Amino acid sequence: MAKLFAVTIIVIAIASAIPILRHTWWMPEDISTHGQAIDEQMSETMAEAGISFLASQILLGAFIWQYGRPRPGEKIRRFPGGAMGVVIAAFLLVGTEVLALGAFGAKAWANIYLTPPAANAIPVQVQAGQFAFYFRYPGPDGKFGPLHADQINEANENFFGLDTTHDQDSKDDIVTAELAIPVNREIHLLMHAKDVGHSFFVPQLRIHQDFVPGLDLSVHFTATKIGKYEIVCTQLCGLGHYNMKAYLEVMSQADFDDWLKKQAALQ
Amino acid sequence: MHDMSAQAHAAHAGPTGFIRKHVFSLDHKVIGKQYYGLALLAAIIGMFLSWVMRIHLGWTNFAIPGLHLLSKNGAPGDVMTPEYYLQLMTMHGTIMVFFVLTTAPFAAFGNFFLPIQVGAEDMPFPRFNMMSFWVTFVSFIVMVAAFFVPDGPSLAGWTQYAPLSAIGSAAGPGQGLGEVLWASSIAIFCIGQLLGSLNFITTTLDMRTKGMSLWRMPLTTWAWFITSIMGLTAFAVLMPACILLILDHVAGTSFFVPSNLVLNDQVQPHSGGSTLLWQHLFWFFGHPEVYIAIVPAMGIVSHILMATLRRPLLSHRVLVYSMGGIAVLSYMVYGHHMFVSGMNPISSIAFSFPTLIITIPATIIVLIWLASLYGSKMRLNTPCLFSLGMISMFITGGVSGFFLAQPSLDIMLHATYFVVGHFHFVMAVSAMFGIFAGTYFWFPKMFGRMMNDTLGKIHFWLSFVGAYCIFMPFHYLGLASNVRRYQAFTDDYLQPLIPVHRFITIAAICTGAVQLIFIYNLVHSRFWGKPAPDNPWEATSLEWSTTSPPPFDNFGGTLPVVYHDPYQYGIEDSTSDYVMQTDPRNIQSQGDEA
Numbered sequence: 001m002a003k004l005f006a007v008t009i010i011v012i013a014i015a016s017a018i019p020i021l022r023h024t025w026w027m028p029e030d031i032s033t034h035g036q037a038i039d040e041q042m043s044e045t046m047a048e049a050g051i052s053f054l055a056s057q058i059l060l061g062a063f064i065w066q067y068g069r070p071r072p073g074e075k076i077r078r079f080p081g082g083a084m085g086v087v088i089a090a091f092l093l094v095g096t097e098v099l100a101l102g103a104f105g106a107k108a109w110a111n112i113y114l115t116p117p118a119a120n121a122i123p124v125q126v127q128a129g130q131f132a133f134y135f136r137y138p139g140p141d142g143k144f145g146p147l148h149a150d151q152i153n154e155a156n157e158n159f160f161g162l163d164t165t166h167d168q169d170s171k172d173d174i175v176t177a178e179l180a181i182p183v184n185r186e187i188h189l190l191m192h193a194k195d196v197g198h199s200f201f202v203p204q205l206r207i208h209q210d211f212v213p214g215l216d217l218s219v220h221f222t223a224t225k226i227g228k229y230e231i232v233c234t235q236l237c238g239l240g241h242y243n244m245k246a247y248l249e250v251m252s253q254a255d256f257d258d259w260l261k262k263q264a265a266l267q
Numbered sequence: 268m269h270d271m272s273a274q275a276h277a278a279h280a281g282p283t284g285f286i287r288k289h290v291f292s293l294d295h296k297v298i299g300k301q302y303y304g305l306a307l308l309a310a311i312i313g314m315f316l317s318w319v320m321r322i323h324l325g326w327t328n329f330a331i332p333g334l335h336l337l338s339k340n341g342a343p344g345d346v347m348t349p350e351y352y353l354q355l356m357t358m359h360g361t362i363m364v365f366f367v368l369t370t371a372p373f374a375a376f377g378n379f380f381l382p383i384q385v386g387a388e389d390m391p392f393p394r395f396n397m398m399s400f401w402v403t404f405v406s407f408i409v410m411v412a413a414f415f416v417p418d419g420p421s422l423a424g425w426t427q428y429a430p431l432s433a434i435g436s437a438a439g440p441g442q443g444l445g446e447v448l449w450a451s452s453i454a455i456f457c458i459g460q461l462l463g464s465l466n467f468i469t470t471t472l473d474m475r476t477k478g479m480s481l482w483r484m485p486l487t488t489w490a491w492f493i494t495s496i497m498g499l500t501a502f503a504v505l506m507p508a509c510i511l512l513i514l515d516h517v518a519g520t521s522f523f524v525p526s527n528l529v530l531n532d533q534v535q536p537h538s539g540g541s542t543l544l545w546q547h548l549f550w551f552f553g554h555p556e557v558y559i560a561i562v563p564a565m566g567i568v569s570h571i572l573m574a575t576l577r578r579p580l581l582s583h584r585v586l587v588y589s590m591g592g593i594a595v596l597s598y599m600v601y602g603h604h605m606f607v608s609g610m611n612p613i614s615s616i617a618f619s620f621p622t623l624i625i626t627i628p629a630t631i632i633v634l635i636w637l638a639s640l641y642g643s644k645m646r647l648n649t650p651c652l653f654s655l656g657m658i659s660m661f662i663t664g665g666v667s668g669f670f671l672a673q674p675s676l677d678i679m680l681h682a683t684y685f686v687v688g689h690f691h692f693v694m695a696v697s698a699m700f701g702i703f704a705g706t707y708f709w710f711p712k713m714f715g716r717m718m719n720d721t722l723g724k725i726h727f728w729l730s731f732v733g734a735y736c737i738f739m740p741f742h743y744l745g746l747a748s749n750v751r752r753y754q755a756f757t758d759d760y761l762q763p764l765i766p767v768h769r770f771i772t773i774a775a776i777c778t779g780a781v782q783l784i785f786i787y788n789l790v791h792s793r794f795w796g797k798p799a800p801d802n803p804w805e806a807t808s809l810e811w812s813t814t815s816p817p818p819f820d821n822f823g824g825t826l827p828v829v830y831h832d833p834y835q836y837g838i839e840d841s842t843s844d845y846v847m848q849t850d851p852r853n854i855q856s857q858g859d860e861a
Contacts, residue, residue, distance in 0.1 A: 001724075002647055008732070009659055016663075016739045025743035025767070027679055028760065041675050049666040056633060056662045063640035064655060067576075070644035076578045076837035077642025083582030086634040094630045098623035101673060106616045108675035113612035130439075130530070149527040149534050161529070195530045196431040196438055197542060199607070199682065203748035203760070208678045212609040213430050213542050214525025230758050234682035234750045236424045237431060238439040239350035242753035 002068020006061040013057035017050060028204045031225040031250065035206035037108035044104070048097050112207075117220035121188040124179065127160055128211040129194030131240030133231060134159040137174040137260065144190075145170025152194065174263045179231060180249045182256040186222045199235035202248055210235050223250040281819030291401070293393035294819060298400045299379025300713065302370050305404060306702075309366035311786075312411070314779050316359040323347045325765075325772035327755040341419055350440045352754035353422035357441075358414070360425030361449065364556065365456055366407055368695060371702045372563035373498070374403070374463055377491040379713060381467060383810045384488045386476025386827045388820045390466045399466070403459035410452035413445045421446040424752060426553070429523030429545035433515040434537070437530040447516050450509045457506035460498050467495035476809075478829030482584065483848065485808045485833040489587045490566020493594045497555045497562070500598070505552035508545065515540070546605055554601035555594075557694050561661075562590055564701025565632060568654040571708050572636065574806040575651035576643035577844055578837040581635045589635075592628035596621055606674040607681050615674040622672035629665055633658065644837075644844075649723030650804070653704035656731045657697050663735075664693025667742060682752070685745020691738045703730070703785070710792065711799030715816045718792040726784045733778025740767050805845055808833050812849045 019025060030039055079086070125136040125144055138144050145167040152161040162170040181187050191200060193211035200219075201208045209219045233244040251259065282288045292298060319331055330345035341351030378400075382390055390396050413420035418440045423432040427449065436443030471484070471492040484492075511522040519536075523545045526538035565586075573580055580586060602610065602618030636658050645651065667689040670676045680686060703726075710718045749756075749764050756765055802811040809829070813822050827849045835846040838854060846854050 002645070005647070005652070005655070012732070012735050012739075016735070019743055020746075025747040025764070027746060028748065038675050038678060041673065042670075042679065045669050045673065045676060049669045052669075053662065053666040056637065056666075057659060059637055060640070060655070060659055060662070063637065064645070064647075067640055067643050068645050068647050074644065075642075075839070076644065079581055079638035079641045083585045083635065083638075086581060086638050087585060087631055090627055090630040090634055094627050095624075098626055098669070098672075099620075101669065102620050102623045105673035105675045106619065109612065109616065109619075109673075109678075112675075112678070113615070149529050152529045153532055155532075195528050196434070197428050201682075201748075201750070203679065206678055208607050208681055210608050213528055214540070215543070215609050217609050230760055232750055232758055236353070236422075236428065236752045239348075239353060239422065241353070242349065242755050243757055245758060 002064050005068065006065035009061040009064070010058055013054055013061075017054060020046065020050065029225075030206055031204045031223050031227070031229070032206045033222040033224060034108075034112050037111055038206050041101075041105050041108050045101055048101065052094075052097075112219075112221075115220075117188040117218070118186045121186040121220055122181070123188045123190060124181070125160075125190045125192070126179070126200065127192055127194055128198035128200070128233065128237075128244075129159070130196065130238050131233070131244035132159075132177065133179075133198075133200070133233075133244070133246040135176045135179050135246075136160055137176070137263075138169075139172030139174055139264065141169060141172055143169040145173050172264070174260065174267055176263055178247045178249060180251060180256060180259050181223060182253045183223055183226050183250050185253070186220055188220045189218060191217045191219070196237050197235045198233045198237050198244070201232050201234045202229055204229050205248065208234065223248075226250050226252060291397060293389070293397050295378050295382050295390050295393070295396055296713075296817065296821075298396050299375050299377070301400050302375035302378055302403070303713075305400075305407060306367050306371035306375055307786075307789075309362050309370065309407065313359050313363040313367060314782065316355045316362070318776060318779055319347070320352060320355055320359060321772040321775045323352055323754065324756075325769040337414070338419055347754070349754045350422055351419065353424070353752070354420045354441050354445070356752065357422055357424050357449070358410070358420050361410065361453075363695065364425055364560070365453065366403075366410075368560035368698045369460070369556070370403065372567060372698055372705065373491060373494050373559060374399075374460075376487070376567065376702075376705050376709065377467060377494075377563065378463070380709065380810055381488055381491050382470055382474065383813065383817060383821050384485050384808055385471060385474055386479050386809050386822070386829060387470060387474035388822070388826065391469045391474060392462075392466050395462045396466050399459045399462035402455055402462065406452045406455035406459060409448055409455060413441070413448040413452075416444045416448065418443055418445055421449045423449075426549060427512070427545070428549075429512070429515075429542045430525070430528060430537075430540075432545070433512055433523040433540070434528065434530065434535060435516055437533070437535070443516075447513060450512045450516075454506050454509035454513070457502040457509070460502040461506075464495040464498040464502070467491055468499070471495075476826045476829060483829055483832055485566075486569040486580075486583065486586060487563070487566040490563045490569075490590060493590050494559050494562045497559050497594050497597065501552040501555040501559065504548055508548035508552070512545070543605075543608060543610065546608055547601075550601035550604045551598065553604065555597040557690070558593055558597045560694050560698045561701075562593065564657060564698045565590060567701045567705040567708075568657045569636070570808070571650045571654045571704050572639065573834045573836055574708075574804045575646045575648060575654065576639060576836070577646065578639065578643050579832075579834040580639045583832065583834065586632060586635055589628035589631045593625060596625040596628070600625055600672075603672055603674075603677070606677040612674075619672055619674055623669070626665065626668060626672075633662055633665070648707075648804075649718070649720050649727060650704045650708035652724065652727045652731075653700050653707065656727060657700035657704060659731075660692050660700055660734065661697040663739070664689060664691075664697055668693065679748065680745055682750055683745035684741040684749045684751050687751050688738050688741030688745060691741065696734045696738060700730075703727075706789070708804065709810075710789075711803050712810055712815050712817070714793050714796075715799050715814075716792050716794075716796030717799050717803065718796060719788050722784055722788040726781060726788065729781040729784075730778060733774055733781060736774035737771055737778060740771050743767065802847075805843065807831075807835050807845050807847045809848055812847055
């Protein structure tokens with residue numbers, strides 16, 4: 001039974017690693033300028049975690065194979081190096097590994113979250129509410145009008161609570177249900193929640209940020225590939241959580257300008 | 268601490284009436300069994316919930332026969348509504364984390380064995396001990412009662428993020444009364460844990476018998492001691508958090524709700540609260556909770572391994588220091604649950620490093636286990652198989668922690684099935700294997716009868732392979748950005764992943780069914796199992812120096828005297844290969860090398 005157990009452990013470990021090595025299920029293609037650092041960090045972590053996983057499971061299997069059926073008269077033997085050897089190995093190998101991962105990972109994180117948006121980044125506001133995202137562009141004046149929570153009215157499609165009668169800055173604001181952006185231009189996404197917590201996740205864009213009621217947050221990114229991508233909510237927000245989504249459409253600058261004009265006409 | 272006098276025994280004679288003997292018992296052994304029974308009931312409910320959830324995730328419109336009996340509104344025509352899925356998911360997580368993973372390895376086994384392992388006749392505060400169980404039982408009833416209120420239980424997940432959890436029924440079904448019941452139940456649960464922790468700590472420090480120095484305590488005792496200190500601090504934070512949450516519902520306060528929230532076009536009558544405050548309070552409890560579940564399992568597995576490997580572990584003390592290191596670090600890492608929460612991004616980096624560093628003591632523990640297999644004389648019985656299986660599961664769950672400790676990778680993995688795979692391996696399955704190992708190992712002592720070893724082995728093999736079939740694919744789904752807590756997969760990019768979900772569902776149903784073998788073995792052995800000798804595993808610690816089951820005062824009137832470290836296995840030049848802690852022969856200690 002010992003040998004069967006040992007083989008089972010090793011077979012499971014190797015079989016588990018195969019889909020990872022073959023990328024059978026893997027992150028979708030990266031369409032951002034910052035995503036490469038994340039992808040590299042993922043690959044490095046996968047290599048280090050994978051080696052740790054396989055080495056430990058194979059060692060477990062090997063020891064069960066070898067010592068699972070003790071021969072009579074055999075004496076207990078001490079592991080070479082003893083406990084101190086194990087402690088030193090853990091500090092040196094794992095300590096170095098995790099500190100290196102931490103340092104490089106922190107750099108990748110800082111590139112996204114600790115850098116200010118470019119001065120010419122296009123501002124877009126996004127509001128998350130049960131169970132839809134809405135987007136607002138500032139219009140030709142470049143200014144967002146103020147929000148009035150008490151004027152939010154879904155039936156009248158006043159999703160943000162704009163007062164276009166009195167607020168000059170709101171008059172040209174453009175509200176949409178999809179996020180259209182020009183390719184290779186930095187976007188400064190200004191995020192707020194209407195009701196409960198939500199999240200903004202576009203796997204291809206390598207952007208993930210929660211909406212926190214009561215907090216105005218922002219992220220910035222540049223998409224590098226034209227196409228249509230799904231924006232999904234990842235923060236449990238109620239019964240329609242699974243269906244809360246919108247589309248991100250990355251288009252050429254000319255197409256974006258046309259789109260914006262059409263949307264302005266629809267307001 | 269030394270030599271509890273015989274007077275104490277006389278003052279603590281066993282009751283004879285049914286109620287005092289079996290229901291409101293002051294005996295730590297009965298209380299331990301009560302906790303075990305509660306955990307078993309909770310595990311059966313939790314597993315049933317996972318079955319119906321998994322069926323729904325594989326085949327969303329499948330009518331599960333009889334499901335409407337559970338909730339007419341939640342499952343009209345036996346098909347689950349979206350909100351009912353979330354409600355069952357919330358209950359699955361809550362019941363499993365609190366009433367199984369916290370209750371069984373810590374409260375159940377700890378209550379039964381901690382006093383015996385330190386040579387005490389009972390805990391110092393038996394009434395508190397009894398109260399801790401019954402308070403926990405009330406907490407369970409309050410939690411389960413949520414199934415039967417009009418809107419059903421809360422749908423906000425076991426993490427109960429505000430303001431979804433704090434606004435009330437406007438936020439969704441179950442967020443009114445169901446939510447208040449959730450928060451009340453957990454607040455009550457915390458009281459039970461605090462009372463239990465106080466007893467554990469005091470027993471360990473004050474009730475040790477003559478010769479039982481701290482370093483002579485078994486690793487299980489150390490694990491329960493460390494866990495009870497964690498429990499004391501972690502539950503002491505969760506309880507006020509739950510009380511504030513209840514107040515937001517019933518007293519018009521706004522601890523967790525900021526101003527200007529709009530639901531159904533109505534501005535909510537709240538202002539001044541902080542939604543992130545709940546996350547900080549919850550995870551300050553929540554991350555140590557992971558270790559509250561796993562550290563006792565580490566102790567149990569170490570304890571059993573030595574009896575089945577027939578040798579001491581490579582180092583007793585290094586293992587204790589590592590468990591202690593994990594406990595201390597567990598309070599410094601909780602922010603890794605909040606990398607993308609809107610918390611200051613510099614804090615994310617600050618929380619990332621302790622999270623990565625906690626892998627060092629965890630690695631030391633795994634390496635000590637592995638190195639102790641080397642040159643051992645393994646007895647591959649059922650407790651040994653489950654202990655080795657736990658090591659395999661813990662390694663698998665541990666390595667995925669490398670990813671989730673890094674904020675840059677959390678961008679891709681946060682709230683995906685990768686997280687679900689990680690915590691099920693490292694916390695749930697590892698702890699469950701520890702519970703199974705402990706059950707097969709200690710059942711003879713608890714009930715005086717042996718469990719069936721063949722059934723135990725069948726249970727192990729099918730559970731081991733089944734657990735990998737269920738939880739390993741979760742990692743693949745997460746890498747492909749499959750978001751968790753969805754009741755159905757409507758996004759285009761998730762469609763190719765549905766077959767993987769179906770595979771997991773089939774594996775979960777089969778592996779769940781295998782647990783019936785365990786339950787049959789448990790019940791059958793309890794009444795008809797082979798009578799157990801006092802020391803069936805030829806083990807060394809104090810629980811094996813008394814009868815199976817132990818008498819009311821644990822040691823039959825005379826408390827034992829301890830002469831050795833707890834794990835004197837692999838002894839040569841003696842009639843057997845082990846020396847019990849109570850054996851007065853002068854044999855050189857081999858229990859510790861570092």
